[in-house]
Amino acid sequence: MNDEITPAVIADPLDAKVNRLQSYYRSGATRSIAFRKGQLHKLRNAIHQYEPQLLAALKQDLNKSELEAYSTEIGLVLKEIRVALSRVRRWAKPKRVRTPLSHFGASSQIVPEPLGTTLIIGPWNYPIYLMLAPVVAAIAAGNTMMLKPSEMAPATSRVLAALIGEVFRPEFVALIEGGADVTTELLKQPFDHFFFTGSPQVGRIVMEAAAKKLIPVTLELGGKSPCIVHKDANIELAARRIVFGKLTNAGQTCVAPDYLIVHKAVKQQLLSKMASVVEDFYGKEPILNPAYGKIVNERHFHRLVSYLHDDNVGHVAYGGQIDEAACKIAPTFLEGVSLQARVMQEEIFGPIMPFIEYEQTEDIYATVQASPKPLALYVFSGSPEFQQEIIGRIPFGGGCINDTIMHLATSYLPFGGIGTSGIGSYHGEHGFKAFSHYKGILKQSNLFDIPFRYPTSKWGLAIIRKLLR
CATH class of the missing domain: 3.40.309.10 (Aldehyde Dehydrogenase; Chain A, domain 2)
Incomplete structure (x- = not known):
């Protein structure tokens, strides 16, 4: 690893980067548990390798001591990775649920699937933890992602760009640096999910952009606590x-x-x-x-x-x-x-x-x-x-x-949060859920049929009334 941190620069236009992320997701490459765990291991190893640069960047941007930087940023990301590695298989497993008597012969399950390609916009105040903790959850859930760190913590942004560029294939995780103009262009892209951490004022802009394309959002905002x-x-x-x-x-x-x-x-x-x-x-x-x-x-x-x-x-x-x-x-x-x-x-x-x-x-x-x-x-x-x-x-x-x-x-x-302090939640399994869609699946038997549901049944209404009341 080089001592000098130089962000990887991909000359492609923004829409090409997003298309590459979407194509990789649609290929199914991110779906297996083995792939997800492998990427989490890679991220954990990279954080350990880049720890001196991350600590130095936090000192430069926010004057964080090593104790504070590790305990409130780096260590918390490593904890999220550790929990995800130990539990992601259980989180991703389809779950059997009860089936009503009116559906006799059928079985029901809930199947988690990734949302797709997500945009994660990080803040400046905890520029490592609040950038990478959502990344851990998105990887565990099987997504591809575009990352946008805050330009107000420039030293940390540069280190994150180098770390992400070295660890991940650009069609799986891409990072783009820049100011509000870059964020504005990103919000025009057809992502499957927006995850934003920042102020309520900017959160409203993110939600407005999402509403135009009916993109689901997770907003981690703030307020007077x-x-x-x-x-x-x-x-x-x-x-x-x-x-x-x-x-x-x-x-x-x-x-x-x-x-x-x-x-x-x-x-x-x-x-x-x-x-x-x-x-x-x-x-x-x-x-x-x-x-x-x-x-x-x-x-x-x-x-x-x-x-x-x-x-x-x-x-x-x-x-x-x-x-x-x-x-x-x-x-x-x-x-x-x-x-x-x-x-x-x-x-x-x-x-x-x-x-x-x-x-x-x-x-x-x-x-x-x-x-x-x-x-x-x-x-x-x-x-x-x-x-x-x-x-x-x-x-x-x-x-x-x-x-x-x-x-x-x-x-x-x-x-x-709640209301103006945020929409949705994450951390641990809750992070996996934030980046997942839960499909409800009913599997019906072919061994027999239930005739009373059809319009030709003489006693159908009476039986349905008893079953559904």
């Missing part, structure tokens, strides 16, 4: 887990706790504990800590800084320091924030945490319901009754009780 801390919570443990979830990747995580709804009785205690945890994790000046992440670019940096100057923001209770040259913003806690403030109207996607007080449980619902249905929700409480009341009354994609973001890191739970 609340974190609720009740008065009976373990405050010290909650502080550590909230800070961890909020500051991983400098807050640029789709499931990061976006804002806190804290019981008035414990708000000051929680704020003080969280400030101590920040200093324990990153020191008294986090923006000088080389392990503390940076904001991806100047545009997002200035967007985040502008929240702090909003007249509806109350005051900064902790943090607020910035380093424009390094694109870093210190962990910042806000008090006295109005629900009309921009920081409460938009997904923050950065290391800024508004604190909202509540006294009555109904105050929680009023605050959460002021925004669209969130991708994630977190509740810290020692009361099972309170936990279940919150989980049962508020719609959201997924979440944790007494923790944050860790539900994203398991292959055994579906990950996805």
Whole structure:
């Protein structure tokens, strides 16, 4: 393997690349379990070989430490591969289901089949995990695919282009780099499925393009994910887990706790504990800590800084320091924030945490319901009754009780949103399902016939009434 990373360039026009992917899929080459497992093994080996380049690219694009880069990106992809390799044969096996008495003599089964050729568009915030985890699922399901990494993480995009170009035949997996103009052209192509991870704003564009061609979509979006801390919570443990979830990747995580709804009785205690945890994790000046992440670019940096100057923001209770040259913003806690403030109207996607007080449980619902249905929700409480009341009354994609973001890191739970936070889910078997169509097959016996279904049957209606009521 060369030390220099140079993306493989295929000079064919875009439609030719898509045609080649579709032809390879129609050839049936991707259907066997042996082929799927072989490709997953190849991807796993390539990730191990390219690990130094992937780590260096994540450091360059997002200043991710090796610990964070491996635990939240590379390691999670390897876990998805391991689960898929061990279970794909079972996932792909036709499943017998019951047959009603009205179909006497027949048997029924559900047969998974690949969707075909899929377009997978990745984001910049977790440019390896959120690009390659869907690839693992698409391979396991037997698809061919076109990949489009984010141009906002250019170093990682280049490494991924080299990795994919070296590992896979271009008629099986193709990767194309570029900006919004490339994405626009890709969305015009006749794919069998769109899988998009990114903002709700771009998600609407993807869905609109899909609707014109009736292409099914999986949309992994975002939103304002609340974190609720009740008065009976373990405050010290909650502080550590909230800070961890909020500051991983400098807050640029789709499931990061976006804002806190804290019981008035414990708000000051929680704020003080969280400030101590920040200093324990990153020191008294986090923006000088080389392990503390940076904001991806100047545009997002200035967007985040502008929240702090909003007249509806109350005051900064902790943090607020910035380093424009390094694109870093210190962990910042806000008090006295109005629900009309921009920081409460938009997904923050950065290391800024508004604190909202509540006294009555109904105050929680009023605050959460002021925004669209969130991708994630977190509740810290020692009361099972309170936990279940919150989980049962508020719609959201997924979440944790007494923790944050860790539900994203398991292959055994579906990950996805609801409403404006997403359509569909994946991870593990749920990823296999996202890239599969489930055909229902009824196999009837030729040994005998059932005459009462035909129009010449004298007693047909009476028998059918008894069978179907």
